[in-house]
Amino acid sequence: MKLAFSIGMRFLKKSKVQTALIVIGIVIGVAVQVFVGSLIEGLQQSLVDGTIGSSPHITIVNSQDNEPFADNEALYEDLKEDERLTAVAKSFSKNGLVSLDEDNTKAVLLRSFEMSDADAIYSFEENLVEGVLPTETNEVIIGTNFSEANELTVGDTVNFIASTDKAEDLTVVGIFDLGVASLNESWVVSELATGQALFEEADRLTSIETQLDDVFAADTIAAEVNTQIEDANLVTTNWKEANESLLSGLTGQSISSYMIQVFVLVAVLLGIASVLAISAVQKSKQLGILKAMGIKDKTAGQIFLFQGFVLGTVGAVIGAGLGLGLMYGFSYFVKNADGSSLVPFYFDTQFVILSSVIAIVASTIAAFIPAKNSSRLNPMEVIQNG
Structure with a gap:
């Protein structure tokens, strides 16, 4: 094997133009693979983060028109212990009215959570424009659109009227911007106890909301969670059920990436197979002489296999680096209107390694045909034909 490797390297060094062409071809191929794959994965990640990044992936609700249900602490603790779930939050949400003055009322959705849990899903603290998160009963935060439309600021008081006709003054302690106008216009967010007291639903919830580490496993995990729920009236929903068009788009992107x-x-x-085949023909005289000197057929074939392996390795390493460089350049220079990257830089170590390994294996396989032909050379015929 050492002899075959030595001869193969000598052939490559002697045919510098052919060697350079093969390496360039592999570099371009691997670079395109890494760039296109990373670009589409980054785009998919950006789309998923933008659509469901700050929303629940699996939600447990009452199948009876989403009516409140008894707070099940055992179920909540089981979900918290599930390592696949990155966040679990109890929620009580009901529609109500905010009375700003005698002639001005606004319909809103009061969303009540244990804020420390809910913040892991909705990133309320990160999205605060002003003020702080509610920590006491009857403290709320409101969206920027609702605040601007009704000229409300931190410290103001609004009168909330529940569907039970119970009214309570709520103090605005913060203003958030979730990046979605409909939520900024209609959500009023409070601690869990506030919502339960306003609607006289002590120790009851309207949902338990969770987020996952692997968002694409939401349907599978939701089915497993269903088996843990003892209350027959409770069911799980997941983000896939409500985002079929997004899933179709992501699937189409993945298929197009694989095809490319x-x-x-x-x-x-x-390209590699054709160039190495030509090289085998060009080197037939030398191979014939080597065979006449006693080199084995197996060793003659290994010469080209080693060439394919070396060329693939060099091209794969350079190509992977070039592909990542192109991806970084794209994410750095192509921006949204707000200055953020249109597609974030995405570096999946496993994908890059797999692409490189495939290129090396493909290069070695491509060398199989000239390797097989060279092993069949008859040294006497080659020498006689010149």
Whole structure:
């Protein structure tokens, strides 16, 4: 094997133009694979974060028109202990009215949580424009749109009227911007105890909301959570059920990415095979002499296999670096109107390594045909034909 490797390297060094062409082809192929794959994965990650990044992935609700249900502490603790869930929050949400003066009332949705849990899902603290999160009963935060439309600021008091006709003055302690106009216009957020007291539903919830580490496993995990729920009236919903069009788009992107990568790989493979085949013909006289000197057929074939492996390794390493460089440049220079990256830089170590390994294997396989032909060379015929 050492002899085959030594001869193969000598052939590569002697045919510098051919060697450079093969390496460039592999570099471009791997770079395109890494860039396209990383770009689409980054785009998918951006889309998922933008649509469901700050919303529950699995929600437990009452199947009876989402009516309140008894707070089940055992179920809550079981969910908190599930390592697949990154956040679990109890919620009590009901529609009501905010009375600003005698002639001005606004319909709102009062969303009540244990704020420390809910913040892991909705990032309320991160999205605060002004003020602080509610910590006491009858403290609320409101959205920027609602605040501006009704000229409300931190420290103001609003009168909330529940569907039970119970009214209570609530103090605005903060203003948030969740980036969604409909939420900024209609959500009034408080501690869990505030909502339960206003609607006279002590120790009852309207939902338990969770987020996952692997968002695409939401349907599978939701089915498993269903088996843990003892109350027959409670059911799980997941983000996939409400975002079928998004899932279709993500699937289409993934398929197009795989198709591009396959075609690029096939083109690179054919290019390597053709150039090495030509090299085998060019080196037939030398191979014939080597065989006449006693080199084995197996060793003659290994010469080109080693060439394919070395060329694939060099091209894969350089190509992976170039692909990541292109991805970084794209994320750095292509911006949204607000200055943020249109597609965030995405570096999946496993994907880059897999792309490189596939390129190396493909290069070695591409060398199989010239390797097989060289092992069949008859040294006497080669020498006689010149």
